[in-house]
Amino acid sequence: xxxxxxxxxxxxxxxxxxxxxxxxxxxxxxxxxxxxxxxxxxxxxxxxxxxxxxxxxxxxxxxxxxxxxxxxxxxxxxxxxxxxxxxxxxxxxxxxxxxxxxxxxxxxxxxxxxxxxxxxxxxxxxxxxxxxxxxxxxxxxxxxxxxxxxxxxxxxxxxxxxxxxxxxxxxxxxxxxxxxxxxxxxxxxxxxxxxxxxxxxxxxxxxxxxxxxxxxxxxxxxxxxxxxxxxxxxxxxxxxxxxxxxxxxxxxxxxxxxxxxxxxxxxxxxxxxxxxxxxxxxxxxxxxxxxxxxxxxxxxxxx
Amino acid sequence: xxxxxxxxxxxxxxxxxxxxxxxxxxxxxxxxxxxxxxxxxxxxxxxxxxxxxxxxxxxxxxxxxxxxxxxxxxxxxxxxxxxxxxxxxxxxxxxxxxxxxxxxxxxxxxxxxxxxxxxxxxxxxxxxxxxxxxxxxxxxxxxxxxxxxxxxxxxxxxxxxxxxxxxxxxxxxxxxxxxxxxxxxxxxxxxxxxxxxxxxxxxxxxxxxxxxxxxxxxxxxxxxxxxxxxxxxxxxxxxxxxxxxxxxxxxxxxxxxxxxxxxxxxxxxxxxxxxxxxxxxxxxxxxxxxxxxxxxxxxxxxxxxxxxxxxxxxxxxxxxxxxxxxxxxxxxxxxxxxxxxxxxxxxxxxxxxxxxxxxxxxxxxxxxxxxxxxxxxxxxxxxxxxxxxxxxxxxxxxxxxxxxxxxxxxxxxxxxxxxxxxxxxxxxxxxxxxxxxxxxxxxxxxxxxxxxxxxxxxxxxxxxxxxxxxxxxxxxxxxxxxxxxxxxxxxxxxxxxxxxxxxxxx
Numbered sequence: 074x075x076x077x078x079x080x081x082x083x084x085x086x087x088x089x090x091x092x093x094x095x096x097x098x099x100x101x102x103x104x105x106x107x108x109x110x111x112x113x114x115x116x117x118x119x120x121x122x123x124x125x126x127x128x129x130x131x132x133x134x135x136x137x138x139x140x141x142x143x144x145x146x147x148x149x150x151x152x153x154x155x156x157x158x159x160x161x162x163x164x165x166x167x168x169x170x171x172x173x174x175x176x177x178x179x180x181x182x183x184x185x186x187x188x189x190x191x192x193x194x195x196x197x198x199x200x201x202x203x204x205x206x207x208x209x210x211x212x213x214x215x216x217x218x219x220x221x222x223x224x225x226x227x228x229x230x231x232x233x234x235x236x237x238x239x240x241x242x243x244x245x246x247x248x249x250x251x252x253x254x255x256x257x258x259x260x261x262x263x264x265x266x267x268x269x270x271x272x273x274x275x276x277x278x279x280x281x282x283x284x285x286x287x288x289x290x291x292x293x294x295x296x297x298x299x300x301x302x303x304x305x306x307x308x309x310x311x312x313x314x315x316x317x318x319x320x321x322x323x324x325x326x327x328x329x330x331x332x333x334x335x336x337x338x339x340x341x342x343x344x345x346x347x348x349x350x351x352x353x354x355x356x357x358x359x360x361x362x363x364x365x366x367x368x369x370x371x372x373x374x375x376x
Numbered sequence: 377x378x379x380x381x382x383x384x385x386x387x388x389x390x391x392x393x394x395x396x397x398x399x400x401x402x403x404x405x406x407x408x409x410x411x412x413x414x415x416x417x418x419x420x421x422x423x424x425x426x427x428x429x430x431x432x433x434x435x436x437x438x439x440x441x442x443x444x445x446x447x448x449x450x451x452x453x454x455x456x457x458x459x460x461x462x463x464x465x466x467x468x469x470x471x472x473x474x475x476x477x478x479x480x481x482x483x484x485x486x487x488x489x490x491x492x493x494x495x496x497x498x499x500x501x502x503x504x505x506x507x508x509x510x511x512x513x514x515x516x517x518x519x520x521x522x523x524x525x526x527x528x529x530x531x532x533x534x535x536x537x538x539x540x541x542x543x544x545x546x547x548x549x550x551x552x553x554x555x556x557x558x559x560x561x562x563x564x565x566x567x568x569x570x571x572x573x574x575x576x577x578x579x580x581x582x583x584x585x586x587x588x589x590x591x592x593x594x595x596x597x598x599x600x601x602x603x604x605x606x607x608x609x610x611x612x613x614x615x616x617x618x619x620x621x622x623x624x625x626x627x628x629x630x631x632x633x634x635x636x637x638x639x640x641x642x643x644x645x646x647x648x649x650x651x652x653x654x655x656x657x658x659x660x661x662x663x664x665x666x667x668x669x670x671x672x673x674x675x676x677x678x679x680x681x682x683x684x685x686x687x688x689x690x691x692x693x694x695x696x697x698x699x700x701x702x703x704x705x706x707x708x709x710x711x712x713x714x715x716x717x718x719x720x721x722x723x724x725x726x727x728x729x730x731x732x733x734x735x736x737x738x739x740x741x742x743x744x745x746x747x748x749x750x751x752x753x754x755x756x757x758x759x760x761x762x763x764x765x766x767x768x769x770x771x772x773x774x775x776x777x778x779x780x781x782x783x784x785x786x787x788x789x790x791x792x793x794x795x796x797x798x799x800x801x802x803x804x805x806x807x808x809x810x811x812x813x814x815x816x817x818x819x820x821x822x823x824x825x826x827x828x829x830x831x832x833x834x835x836x837x838x839x840x841x842x843x844x845x846x847x848x849x850x851x852x853x854x855x856x857x858x859x860x861x862x863x864x865x866x867x868x869x870x871x872x873x874x875x876x877x878x879x880x881x882x
Binding site: 234235236239240242243246247249250251252253254255256257366 | 428429430449450451452453454460462464466467468469470471475476478479480481482483484485486488
């Protein structure tokens, strides 16, 4: 049970990371529908980087670069070329599936044994890790998880206590107001999307080099979309997104747990599907919508 | 003469091929109130947006305090002490007053409590009752405008540009705005009003600049201005005078009546409460009121577009309260909606198709089960001629027309559909003088045919010019029904802002 909870938090980390980036971007009116592609390319880049350099740090840096690259492609087409965000995101996601598969083959061929790197180690926090039960659940995690927990309040603080946060929030609600105040709307949006690219890249790599230490084409399989859903479900608030992220992480962990039990009473496929079922259920039942007013619309200005 | 604060010299601005400003030169002096008068599309807003850095001029120079300046963005303009209040406010409704005011004008950490106090104090100095911590979406339009003004004051603006500031205000709010303007320019600041209403211009401005077709076509000191001359300069020719046929409508039979109409919603204030009135055949009833007080809901209820909780609507002796929209149309009601972009037209359809919208299911335009395009086009051509719509032919799409011409199409369709009754909900909103004149003429013509006419307008002058009786709506209730001869604009204004009968301004 304790193991399960610890694993739940472990599994929620990338979802929260991705959702945090999504929250910041969507607050400026940018639906980063390319998040699935960002995750995937991050997972790919992280693995390739870590495999060749034998360094997880460099692996994650490569993942960030990959995430930013995809985000940049998405941002330029949607912000500057004013393409539809949903259509563009879908196109980018499909493109990334192909690119990752292709270049994995180009680089590694078809290895007989799966290629592996050593995944992210558990980093017990001194003293705190020795607290019974809680210590095992909370403080025997990896570095990225700890950083994520710091990131959430940091993003919350950024959004609600700083001038940058006010700008971000206003951009999603009424870009004209931001423009009139002498701030460049499209630059704000670009930076927000790139931020989502950074976090999404890390989140993707978390699945490859953080968790299992290898890369497969189905490694993300919709996790990016779940981060996307968490942003909605968390009402565009990082703290609520953290909560929603833990719920999804738990269902992910339960899936893994049931699978490890072997053929039991429940088919394990049901639990693998749980996060997706949960997404649909939670989206349908939830009441309060606080969506940024201009979410998904390009800002066009005459010159 | 003193050094002007702002000099704009030989400004030219083109949008693709359309020349919005053609060699415009304009100066603004210290302590001056300049009224920039002109019809829609005359280039008033464009020239001011150039000054505020929202557009970039293709040619020309801007001098501030005699020094040539490059104004590349609003930030540059703000730094030079220039602020502009857009016609459609640029506020974030979901944010507080304070958040809106400090947007873009603060750095790093924000101490919201301190900022709120600062802004409350600033509001205090100008006697604005705007709660600094309130969400903007909870404020009235008048209060939102004050937030915009506070934004400019917070930036220490010395030149304040206001684009059609009174369009959304009650007469009392307008008075207070003018009071503020006087107070503000006394301190050595300057104001530019962009407007097409002459009356308020005469009131407060020191100089009037008239624009037409992207050029400045006249500038007069207020002392030398007279309204007829101004309007001639604005539109380039004079308008024939409209005469309202004298009364007599109340002797004709009642053609339309509403009894105890209410629309209530769960746990919210009612949209309409206990509305009763009659319209005689050939009578125009004018509904005055600040928009959002139930006018649109009333029109929708009458047309069957909104379910009614209580009461009845009777047209020509027949109860039509609960009929479907289609039956309403068939019973002879035309409805010119206030938001033509959203509800009045399909912009991607052609003029001819837009004209047929309400009868698409009927047999009228059908031939062998298919659309009789030829006949429809002939009809559309006739409408274009009769209403002098500026369009090459009936096949051009709705969006290619100017606002005034779009409205002519809508009016033509509704006048045709409304055999017995026509509702005009703010029929002249956003139109220029020529088009307004046309709409007014049409309304009077339809009245003369004996149709019942319901006119909703936020422009009191329009209500007074056309109506046989005036109804004031306030928060979904009738605050009074009057003949135009019994009341003046001041009294209607008070009723519009919620003062009850006989109660005076506090």
